[in-house]
Amino acid sequence: MHELLLHAVLPSHRHHQVLSVLAGIAAMQPIPISEKNLVFKPQQQPAGPAGRPNPNQGVGAQMKPLQGQMHGDLFYLKLVGETSETGEKAGGTEVRVKEVDEKEEGKDRDVDMLDAPHGNDTSPTTDWTLQFRDLPDPPGRRPVTSRAMTDTPITAGDPLKFMKAMEYTLTTTYHLHGHRLTHNAIDIRLYQLFLPDAQTPLDPSGSYVLQTALRVADGQNVERMQEGVRQLTELKETLKGVVELEMGDRLALDTRVR
Amino acid sequence: MADAIPLSLRALSKVDPNKTSLPFLISCINNQRGSFRNITEESLEEEIRLEENGQLKSLEEESPAEDTQDVKSRQEELTGARQEMLTQIQQAYYESTGALSLISILLAGNSTQAGISQQALSTIDPYIKETLPNGVLGVDKIQAPQKSETESQTVELGWKTQSLKSAADSLLNSATRLEKELEAETRYWDQVLKIKEQGWSVTRLPREKHTLGVRFGFAEGVYINVSHSIYLPALAHADFRDRGMAALRRDDDGNISLDRGLKFAGDRKLRVRILQHGTIISCSRLSTLATDAEEAIEDDSIEEQILQARNSLFDEELYAELHREARNLTNQGVNCIGDSIQLPYESDKSIQIDLIDIDDIASEGPGKEDWIPTGIDIALHVLLSHAHRQNLRRRSAPPPPLNEGKRPRPIYQILKPIIEHLRHRTNIQSCTNFLTDLTKTLATADLTLTLQQDTTSSWNIPANLTSPQTNPTETLLQSLTAPPQSTFTLSLPSSTLTLTLLTNLFPPSYGTTYHSTLSPSTPETLTAKLPPTTSLTSASDLEAHIIHILTVDLVDHIRSSLPGWSVEDQHTGVLSRTFENGSDEGGMESVTVRVIVEARRLVLEWMDHVEEEGKKRAKQRVVWEQGIGDPKGLLDIVGGIGARGGEN
Structure with a gap:
């Protein structure tokens, strides 16, 4: 699957206004989202078939010619848990995570973080998804950021144990709070990032990130890709003067392990 | 810088239109060159050529030629002037003679003084005097209009007033029009605001x-x-x-x-x-x-x-x-x-x-x-x-990836729930009718069946309609869109029969499905041997099914209530009782009864012997219908048959 993206940064005082504009364009009320993001790093180079499964596997063979020089690179994986769609519940979960953190302060941070989702977040309200994002395609071909991606929903079991079994280590945890809208096939997200034990956003200025994403089932299908680019640029034109949507920096979106 | 701007501070020279007019030019030419007769093409060409060579030279060369021509032209000029003078004098003479004649005719005709009249007659042109008779022209003195200063002032004032009035009128008209427009606009915007x-x-x-x-x-x-x-x-x-x-x-x-x-x-x-x-x-x-x-x-x-x-x-x-x-x-x-x-x-x-x-x-x-x-x-x-x-809700959900098919x-x-509910309603009605008839018929035969009916089991009406947690509209509508379901509970003498009606237009049923669940009171009853659950798809099948269960149940009821009776065939409702023959041979004799359950009646059949014919037997039957039939109950009659057999 391919993902087409455009990004923009929004100062916090314009948040309400832009959210209203977006609600008008999408003709729907914004839906609050609250996500827990756990970033995992592969422990070592895959050794043979028993090692880490190649993350490119799910993407398809078409990835290989595209990034021949990257062959053998290791990528971060992200475990995303959508805690709840109501802000109230999300807040509650957050507090619980914090409590756990405080209680087990003496322990290794790694274990601490593993315990937190294990104890509280894997409750039935949390839907976990294992996300892989590739390095975006080199710029120039399209006026939008495009990258290969896969989302694997985890329907049962303990996702953390699974990651551990795949020899992945948890490196970073952050939370995402904001709103989501749908406009035709475009998923619009306006959000802020938080560290798990912080009450203020990760960005001290309190600015929001506007992300418009469109998924295309087959990245090799030129027609569909063009259609996706058309829809995104159309939205960009519509939002001209409100928010300037732009391509993200390719290297800032790099997901390779250094 | 100043040179760059070709700005003249002098007033622009004004060309007098009179100076370019043809009569002025002709008079100029006449002044400069004399008569047109002296101007020839050659002379003009010569003059131009000379001018090109240099003005001075031309002047020098021209002067002797002009001197020679001067005398000649001067003569001609004088002759011409004289001629012209004479013509004009003649003209003046004619005109003055005409004027004099006119005055003289007037005076001759109107003067009251004879001397003047005579004198006037003498001064008339002789030709006119002959042609016109005396006194053809008349004259009268009239008051010439006097334009005073005040009058012209009044006219001026009048004009001024008139123009001011028309200006005021047009202003007032515009004001009225604007006022009307304003009123109309206000009304329009008021209504827009109201909307x-x-x-x-x-x-x-x-x-x-x-x-x-x-x-x-x-x-x-x-x-x-x-x-x-x-x-x-x-x-x-x-x-x-x-x-x-x-x-x-x-x-x-x-x-x-x-x-x-x-x-x-x-x-x-x-x-x-x-x-x-x-x-x-x-x-x-x-x-x-x-x-x-x-x-x-x-x-x-x-x-x-x-x-x-x-x-x-x-x-x-x-x-x-x-x-x-x-x-x-x-x-x-x-x-x-x-x-x-x-x-x-x-x-x-x-x-x-x-x-x-x-x-x-x-x-x-x-x-x-x-x-x-x-x-x-x-x-x-x-x-x-x-x-x-x-x-x-569908379009608010996270969008699926773009794919080939739209x-x-x-x-x-919309029609599906309506059809389902209507059909369900009809089926409930026929089922209720059947079961009520059955209950009433059996009540006539002194058998009590209780029927309970719950037609709203699938209705999911939220208790708290104002609760913010659940969407009450959605919950309420689910009751309408979900396949309707109803339950009947029929308490039989030895068991309980539960019927569930479910109407769904989708496969596999495409209509109403009847689920029946049989729960016997004890495991020893005959109904316990029947399959506990059955699914049927038509009302007639259901009726046959209920009648079958009821027959088995009644047989079991008779067997357990009246000792001595044994079951021959529970499916057809046949029971028999064996007792000693009253004869000396000490043989055994049996009597067989059959219970027949129908929707609207209950029949009991047995073979009874006829007294007069000795051993011969005849078929007897008792029928109960709703409200009419034997006052005795089923058990009483069956008990009676058993007792009669025993007496024999």
Whole structure:
């Protein structure tokens, strides 16, 4: 699957206004989202078939010619848990995570973080998804950021144990709070990032990130890709003067392990 | 810098138009060159040529030639002048003679003094004197008009007043016109504001940028959603794009009017009617169910028009959706005949749904059961609203990745729940009738069966309608859209029979399914040997099934209540009792009874011996029907038969 993206940064005082504009364009009320993001790093180079499964596997063979020089690179994986769609519940979960953190302060941070989702977040309200994002395609071909991606929903079991079994280590945890809208096939997200034990956003200025994403089932299908680019640029034109949507920096979106 | 600007500070030389006129030029030429006779082409050419060579030279060369010509031309000039002088003198003479003659004729004819008259006669031109008779010209003195200063002042003042008046008039006219315009605009904007205050969305028309429009279409309806075209076929899209909006136009008086465009062909309304053998027996009457807020709106007001436009649009969309769905429901007996949709209803009736002009509604008188079609009408509207809500939910969900096929617009389920509920209702009715008849019949035979009925088990009515956690509308509507289910519980003498009716138009049942569950009171009863659950698909099968169970149960009841009787065949209801023959041989004799259960009667048959004929036996039977039959109960009679056999 391919993902087409455009990004923009929004100062916090314009948040309400832009959210209203977006609600008008999408003709729907914004839906609050609250996500827990756990970033995992592969422990070592895959050794043979028993090692880490190649993350490119799910993407398809078409990835290989595209990034021949990257062959053998290791990528971060992200475990995303959508805690709840109501802000109230999300807040509650957050507090619980914090409590756990405080209680087990003496322990290794790694274990601490593993315990937190294990104890509280894997409750039935949390839907976990294992996300892989590739390095975006080199710029120039399209006026939008495009990258290969896969989302694997985890329907049962303990996702953390699974990651551990795949020899992945948890490196970073952050939370995402904001709103989501749908406009035709475009998923619009306006959000802020938080560290798990912080009450203020990760960005001290309190600015929001506007992300418009469109998924295309087959990245090799030129027609569909063009259609996706058309829809995104159309939205960009519509939002001209409100928010300037732009391509993200390719290297800032790099997901390779250094 | 100063040189760069070719600016002249002098006044521009003015060309006098008189100096370029032809008479002036001719006089100039005459002054400069003398008579035209002296000017020839050659001389002029010569002059030009000389001028080109140099003015000085030309002057030097010219002077001797001019000197020689001068004398000659001077002579001619003088002759000419003399000639001209003479001509003018002659002219003056003629004119003065004419004037003198005129005065003389006047004086000669009118003078009262003879001397003057004589003198005047002598001075008349002799030729005129001969031609004209004396006294043909008359003269009279009249008062010449006197233009005084005050008079001209008055005229001036008059003109001034007149122009001022006309200026004032035109200003006043404009003021009146502006005032009228202002009034009209105020009225228009007041009405627009009133519309806005009522919650309608007032926007600019997409096609006419300078006209206001009101949007009354439904956000999730097909007719309005331009941006969500993935659900729309291209044709419908183009046809219905602007149907959800109408222009708010202003007439000369400022009254607002709704312009619905050229395609507008009158408001439409959905009508539901019930037909029995082709005759209409009842008709929906939604218009009588207007809310208080709607009633408060005056007829023909703009609000009423907008409301009507909205309702009409909703009904038209509903009708289109019903047609779409009806085509998929032909297996359920739904027909689209001409412009109407027909649904089967009960055994001999049908429901007809059509779209009519709003003016045709009151044409028919009230029917006897108008609440049924009215209820169906309301349910259809509620279900379309429900479908709209689901549309919103569907498009609000995270979008699926772009793929080859376009997402087709789903067919709404509007007729399906209606048909399900109607069919369910009919089936419940027939089932209730059957079971009630059965209970009554058995009660006549002194057997008590209790029937409990729960037809609202599938109704999921939320306890707290104002709770914010759950959406009460959705919950309530789930009861309508979910397959209807009803339960009957029949307590038999030795067991309990539970019947569940479930109506679902989708596979595999395509109709009503009857699930029966049999729970015997003890494991020893005969009914315990029957299969505990059975699923049936037709009412006649169900009746046969119930009768079978009842027969078995009655057999078991007789066996357990009356000692001595044994079961021959529980499925056909045959029991027998063996007792000693009254004869000396000490042989055994048996009597057999058969219980026959039918829907409306209970029959007990046995072979009894006839006293007179000795050993011969004859068939006896007792029949119980509802309320009539043997006053004794079934058990009493069977007990009696057993006792009689024993006496023998």
